Amino acid sequence: MMPPLLRLATASAWNRRAALSLTVLAVALSVMLLLGVERLREQVREGFAQSVSGADLIVGARGSPLQLMLYSVFRIGEATHNMEWSSVEALSAHPAVDWIIPVSLGDSHRGYPVLATNQAYFAHFRTGDKRPLRLAEGRAFGGLFDAVLGAEVAHALGYRVGDRIALAHGSGESGLAEHTDKPFTVVGILTRTGTPVDSTVHIGLEAMEAIHLDWQGGAPIPGMQIPAGYVQKFDLTPKTVTAVIVGLKSRAAVFSAQRWVNGYRGEPLMGVLPGVALAQLWQALGYGERALLAVSVLVVGVGLAGLIAVVLAGLDQRRRELAILRAVGARPRDILALLTLEGLGLTVAGALLGFVLLTGLSFVAAPLVEARLGFALQIGLPAAHELFLLAGVIITGFIASLLPGWRAYRVSLADGLTPRT
Amino acid sequence: MGPVVALHALRFDWDAVPCLDIPQFELAAGEQAFLHGPSGSGKSTLLNLLAGVLRPQRGKITVLGTPLSTLSGAARDRFRADHLGLIFQQFNLIPYLPVFENVTLPCRFSARRHAQAGDMRAAATRLLEHLDLDAALWHRRADALSVGQQQRVAAARALIGAPELIIADEPTSALDADRQDAFLDLLTRECAANGAALIFASHDKRLAARFSRTLALPDINRAGGSA
Numbered sequence: 001m002m003p004p005l006l007r008l009a010t011a012s013a014w015n016r017r018a019a020l021s022l023t024v025l026a027v028a029l030s031v032m033l034l035l036g037v038e039r040l041r042e043q044v045r046e047g048f049a050q051s052v053s054g055a056d057l058i059v060g061a062r063g064s065p066l067q068l069m070l071y072s073v074f075r076i077g078e079a080t081h082n083m084e085w086s087s088v089e090a091l092s093a094h095p096a097v098d099w100i101i102p103v104s105l106g107d108s109h110r111g112y113p114v115l116a117t118n119q120a121y122f123a124h125f126r127t128g129d130k131r132p133l134r135l136a137e138g139r140a141f142g143g144l145f146d147a148v149l150g151a152e153v154a155h156a157l158g159y160r161v162g163d164r165i166a167l168a169h170g171s172g173e174s175g176l177a178e179h180t181d182k183p184f185t186v187v188g189i190l191t192r193t194g195t196p197v198d199s200t201v202h203i204g205l206e207a208m209e210a211i212h213l214d215w216q217g218g219a220p221i222p223g224m225q226i227p228a229g230y231v232q233k234f235d236l237t238p239k240t241v242t243a244v245i246v247g248l249k250s251r252a253a254v255f256s257a258q259r260w261v262n263g264y265r266g267e268p269l270m271g272v273l274p275g276v277a278l279a280q281l282w283q284a285l286g287y288g289e290r291a292l293l294a295v296s297v298l299v300v301g302v303g304l305a306g307l308i309a310v311v312l313a314g315l316d317q318r319r320r321e322l323a324i325l326r327a328v329g330a331r332p333r334d335i336l337a338l339l340t341l342e343g344l345g346l347t348v349a350g351a352l353l354g355f356v357l358l359t360g361l362s363f364v365a366a367p368l369v370e371a372r373l374g375f376a377l378q379i380g381l382p383a384a385h386e387l388f389l390l391a392g393v394i395i396t397g398f399i400a401s402l403l404p405g406w407r408a409y410r411v412s413l414a415d416g417l418t419p420r421t
Numbered sequence: 422m423g424p425v426v427a428l429h430a431l432r433f434d435w436d437a438v439p440c441l442d443i444p445q446f447e448l449a450a451g452e453q454a455f456l457h458g459p460s461g462s463g464k465s466t467l468l469n470l471l472a473g474v475l476r477p478q479r480g481k482i483t484v485l486g487t488p489l490s491t492l493s494g495a496a497r498d499r500f501r502a503d504h505l506g507l508i509f510q511q512f513n514l515i516p517y518l519p520v521f522e523n524v525t526l527p528c529r530f531s532a533r534r535h536a537q538a539g540d541m542r543a544a545a546t547r548l549l550e551h552l553d554l555d556a557a558l559w560h561r562r563a564d565a566l567s568v569g570q571q572q573r574v575a576a577a578r579a580l581i582g583a584p585e586l587i588i589a590d591e592p593t594s595a596l597d598a599d600r601q602d603a604f605l606d607l608l609t610r611e612c613a614a615n616g617a618a619l620i621f622a623s624h625d626k627r628l629a630a631r632f633s634r635t636l637a638l639p640d641i642n643r644a645g646g647s648a
Contacts, residue, residue, distance in 0.1 A: 004529035008515070015517030216600075320512050326474065327509070328578070329502020329530035331495050416474035417507065418465050 005334060008249055009341045012321070016314060022306040024350045030303035031354025032361070034296040034385055039214065039358070041289055042383075045282065048074065051195040052245075052274040054126030056254050059083070059091060059261050060243040062268035065364060069277040072103060072243035075113040075196050077103060082240035087266050090245060096253040099124045101245040104208050104238060107167045108176070112153045114167050114201045114206035116238075122148075124247055127193040138188035139163050141204050144226065144236075147184040152198035154189040161186055167201070167211065177220065181250040182228045206236035246271070300393055304347065304400050311343050311404040315411065317420035320411045336402075336409040343401020344394070351393050355382060423486055425450050425586050425618040429582030431480035432644075433466060436592070439644035440466050443480075446641055450585070453609055453619040456628045458570055458638030464622045467638065468590050471620070474495030485585055502531035507577025508608075510591040514563035521559050522546055524577045527584075535584025541581075548577035551614075552607050576608050577594045580615055587612055587619045594625065602631060605631055 013020055052058075054071050060068040061081035070076040082104075092100050101124055104116040115121075121131055122140045138161040149159055159165065164183045167178035192198055210231040214224045231351050236327060248257055254273065261271035280349075282289075322335055330338075362379045382390060411419075428446040432439070441463045448454055458461070458464045469475040470482060473489050474497075478608045485504055489497060501507075516521045524526045524545040524609045528535040538544035549559060552573040558566060563574065572592055580585050589608065592600040609631060620633065 004526070007529075008518075011515075011517050236643045321515055324513065326498075327472070327501075327507040328527045330500060331498040333495070334530075404492055417472060417509070418469065 005338050005341060007339055008325070009345060012318075012338075013345065014341055014406035018404065019310055019314070023303075023310045024346055024353060025268055026306050027300070027303040027347060027350025027372040027393075027397075028357055030296070030300040031351050031390070032358045032392070034293075034300050034389060035382075036357050037292050037296045038386065038389060041292075041361075042385075045278075047194065048278055048281070050128040051197075051409040052278075053130050054124070055245045055246065055274055056248040056251060057246040057257060057261065057271045058243055058274060058277070059246055059269055059271045062270045065270060065272040065277050068243060068270065068272050069281070071105060071195065071272065072245070073274070074103065075115075075200065079242045082242055083244070083269060084240055084267055085238050087264065087269060088241055088244055090258045090264070090266065091246065091261070094257065096248050096250070096257045096260075097246055098249045099247045101125060102205060102238070103243050103245065104205060104240075107169055107179075107208070107211075109165055109167050110157060111152070111159075112150075112199050112201055114203060114208075115207045116203050116241075118205055121202065125197075125245070127195045127197060131193070133193070133197065134191045135188045136191045138186070138355050140188055141202065141207075142203065143185075144186070144207050144210060145182060145184045146187040146204065146207070147395060148188040148202040150190055150198040150200045153201055154186075159189070161185050161189065165201075166414070167203075168216070182231070193277045194275045205238045205241065209238050212236070215254065227319070228404060242309060261408060287335075300396075303350065304393075304397050307346055307397070308343060308400045308403055309351070311339065311346070311401070314409065315339070315408055317403055318408075319411060319415055322408060323415050323417050323419045326412055327417050330412075332409050332413050335412040336405040338405075339364045339408040340398070340401045340405035343404055344398045347394055347397025347401065350398075351390050355386075355390065423450075424448055425452070425481075425485060426620070427481075427483040428445065429481040429483070431470070431477050433475065433477045434468060435466075441470070441477075441642055442644035443467075444643070445643050446636075448586075448618055451613070451614060451616055452630050453518065453548045454463055454621065455632035455635045456620055456622040456638060457624070457626055457629060457635060458485075458630040459624050461543075462638045463642055463644070464638055465590065468507075468620075468622060469586050471586075471588060472507060473501050482585055491607060492605065499531075502527065503533040504584050505588075506584045506587040508572070508579050508587070508592040511568055511571070511595040513578070516562065516564035518563055520549070520554070520566065520574050522565055523574055524549065524565050524581055526578060528582055531582065534584065536582075538582040545577065546579055548558060548580055548585050548611070549574070551611055552577050553603075568595050569604065571598065572604055573607065576604070580611055580617065583615050583617070585617055587617050589619065589621045590623075591623050593628065594623065601628070639643060 034260060058068055059070055061083050063080060067077060071079050088102050089095060099120055101117055101120045105113060107114040121142065125133055138150065147165060163186045165186060166178050166180045166183050168178045170176050190197065213231055213234055214221050214226045219386060258271040261269050325335065359379060424447040426448040428443050431441060431443040433441040466475065470477055477490055481488060487500060491502065492500060497534050525541045528538050554570060556575050558570060563571060593604050596604060605628060
């Protein structure tokens, strides 16, 4: 049998379940928000960090390191300056450099960014826990107008190997000039990575050069049209690229390599350590994250305040009940414990329900989030910092519950056996 | 065996207004006393003092040889749980608990009452049967019962675990005349069977006939009374 106070608290709460369940739901929703914000924050960070595993340096035209990271790895924003191909060759020849992946951005296909690169991308690019890219279907590009699609592009647009697609100049959803004269053939589709790779259309650097042969300043040159069949006659070595992802033979050389890049005489370049740039990103986003966290903490506070208010409001109607308990031998401190136990129990129920709701919501939203935001929602038992937050909520609820407990204590001392109601 | 209750030079004021001033009062073991007093004569205050919820400003309250007036609040609560059964005018029961759990509630707050009751279920069953409560009602919520049924459940709860003193404050005033008589019969009979002393407070003098001893509070109280 349950100890009397616990039995009384649960029976009494069950008796008022209509009012209490609403406040528990409010607490649950607030806890769900708090945990959800935390989880999203963690997973955005993890998602970003997973997008560049294995790269030691990102090199591009001098400018903002953060911007270079954002557009070269996350396809957010656009490059303002490119770097010369000669610089790429010089970098490649540097003794500390193991491999390089040159990338060119700027075009798009139905809203998905187009990344021009070479075979090194498939050989050296790593995501997540140093996982190489894998093809779910087909092969890497070999021919000039071959394209390899990220998993999400293929899934969302329903493309299969063998389909023909036209790229658009610039990025965006609509209103763009298209390279319809030089369509690409889908030759491969990558497996899902949970990174921006999934929503990228990959083509060769030479193809990027080829589709822009008869273009200048972002528009086709009037009266000039070079048919697809003839482009092979031109030198398709790229003149510029957007950025170069660099792997070094030894991690220890990263700072000397960075110095070499930053001091490169051919043109103003910069080398960025992905980890450092990400740290800058988090710093930049820190205020927003903290504001979001503060708001969700406040919402939890509002939820708990509502719960305490309901428990307090019920107290006046329960004075008779408290007097009966006093008559059968309950001490005022038992009354304090009874009311505190009730508040604590409701808080715990709200916190657990909040976690369950979040888990349920994650199940429903996971495919959507993965498709739209490119990272996998984690589902499972609460992580350590989430347990910490839950414990914080419960301890706050306990302390707040002392208020109705203390009021009930005063009331039962004053009323004795004859409540004045 | 000494008296169950002994009051000596008891003095209680509400905010410096004298309410009770009782030079001397005693109740013998197993005695059943009718305490008469109009409302406002200090009846409830006296019962709260006897139950150890209030403490007198002066004088001595001895219950079962224990000087209640000198015990700490927690010790008086423990004493009440162990030795007293209380019945009020109405709303005696925890509305959301089943009848059975209401009856056994004192055993959960007092190890002594639990021990004396022996098997709690058997003790509650016996009392509810003696008090003529239909077995079909035992597992109902207390607030599903009529007032008369609730008062009988309250009596069973007061009697469980054989407390030495039962204090009843207007327990029949919410009942009609027939039921008042039936309830009084059951209560006095069960108190006698359990060897419990009974203080039965009421403003209704007609009930006094059934008691071996009748007291008028205004007669033993030198203060005017006010609660």
